[in-house]
Amino acid sequence: MAAALGTLAILAGTAAQASASGPSQTEARQGDPAASPAAYANYLRQSHEEGATDTLTAFQHLTRSEQNKFVGYLHDPALLKTFLDRTTDQGSGISAYSRNSSDSTSLHNGDVTIGQQRSISGLSTTASRPLPRGNHTVSYTTYMKIHGVKIIKLKLWVNFHSNGRDITKANYADAGKKNLSGVISISKGTPKKGLGQWGFCRRGHACTHGHNAVASVVWEGSVGYRGSVWQIDKKQSMTANIYGRLADYSLKNV
Numbered sequence: 001m002a003a004a005l006g007t008l009a010i011l012a013g014t015a016a017q018a019s020a021s022g023p024s025q026t027e028a029r030q031g032d033p034a035a036s037p038a039a040y041a042n043y044l045r046q047s048h049e050e051g052a053t054d055t056l057t058a059f060q061h062l063t064r065s066e067q068n069k070f071v072g073y074l075h076d077p078a079l080l081k082t083f084l085d086r087t088t089d090q091g092s093g094i095s096a097y098s099r100n101s102s103d104s105t106s107l108h109n110g111d112v113t114i115g116q117q118r119s120i121s122g123l124s125t126t127a128s129r130p131l132p133r134g135n136h137t138v139s140y141t142t143y144m145k146i147h148g149v150k151i152i153k154l155k156l157w158v159n160f161h162s163n164g165r166d167i168t169k170a171n172y173a174d175a176g177k178k179n180l181s182g183v184i185s186i187s188k189g190t191p192k193k194g195l196g197q198w199g200f201c202r203r204g205h206a207c208t209h210g211h212n213a214v215a216s217v218v219w220e221g222s223v224g225y226r227g228s229v230w231q232i233d234k235k236q237s238m239t240a241n242i243y244g245r246l247a248d249y250s251l252k253n254v
Contacts, residue, residue, distance in 0.1 A: 033182035034074045037067035043182045051150070055180050058149045066147050073112055073146050074183050082107070083114050083144045083152065084221075084234055084251065113145040120244040130242045133164040135171060138213070138240035140249055143178075152186075153178040154251070156236050158193055158215035166210040167242050170195050173215035175236065184232070189218035196239055198247075212247055213240045218254055 033043035037059075044056035062070060073079055104115030121137040139157035143150055155176045161169040173193035179186045192215065199209035216237035223230050239248040 034071045037064070037071055040067075040071050040074070040182055044180065047180065049178065049180055051178055052180060055149055055151075062147055062149075069111060070146050070149075073108070074151070074181055079107065079112060079144070080184070080223075083142070084232065111147055113148075115143050115145070117141040117143075118246055130165060131162040131244055133162060135159055135161050136244065138238075138244055138246070140238045140246060142251060150178065151181050152184070154186075154219060154236055156191070156215055156217055156238055158213045158238065158240060160213035160240070162242060165242070167195065167213050167240075168211070170213045170215070173217070175217040175219075177219070184221055184223055186219050186221045189220060191215060191217040198241075210242060212242075214238070215240075 032039065034040040041056060041059060044052050044059065059067065059070065104113050106113055118138070118140050120131075120139075137157055137159045139155060141153060141155040143153040145151065153176075156173070157175070158173045159171040160167050161171060170193040173191040175188055175191050177186055177188060194214045196212040196214045197209065198212060199207060201207040214237070216235060219234045219236060221232040221234060223232060233254040234251055235254045236251045237249070238246055241247045
């Protein structure tokens with residue numbers, strides 16, 4: 001009952017609490033791929049998802065106690081909600097002055113890590129000047145690790161053209177995922193790209209304006225529990241400016 005209520009709490013967007021104890025035998029009988037450490041290891045062996053073999057190796061190197069906690073965390077609706085509700089404010093730890101930076105939050109005494117990464121292709125200098133003339137790609141990734149093993153990753157990126165002063169064209173957008181949770185199904189919608197406008201006027205000075213590169217994608221997700229399936233569709237979006245910084249980012253309910 002607690003797990004069912006927790007799943008519903010994710011879908012309703014409300015806070016939920018759940019223990020990290022192992023799943024019940026009832027869940028195992030329902031074909032839960034992560035019902036036990038043995039079931040989860042077997043799921044990884046049969047998975048065609050990229051990184052499944054490395055994840056299996058890392059999981060097998062955990063102690064028996066860590067493996068039991070691991071599959072418990074996979075069924076913790078509060079953790080899934082925390083990961084799936086990444087918003088702009090939660091990403092504020094990403095540096096506004098570096099074009100390549102990251103931020104992470106540790107939960108459950110360091111057992112679980114929820115992190116974010118931002119990068120821009122081909123550049124490692126600080127973002128003190130507009131991007132030079134040419135095409136550039138800015139990406140944003142959010143992920144969840146359990147005992148150091150990356151379980152879920154959602155990545156969105158946009159490629160755009162700079163004339164050295166402004167973004168003149170959004171060339172394309174795309175997205176990628178890694179999902180080895182065994183408890184959530186995630187499929188990618190069609191990524192969208194475009195140009196956004198910004199303007200700033202200061203008293204006594206000429207107004208300035210320009211464009212940002214905007215990208216978004218809808219992730220269609222579902223959670224199955226005891227023969228029932230709930231949708232948890234999320235829209236991931238980002239806005240990159242001429243400095244290669246993220247002016248906005250969100251992962252929220254559709």
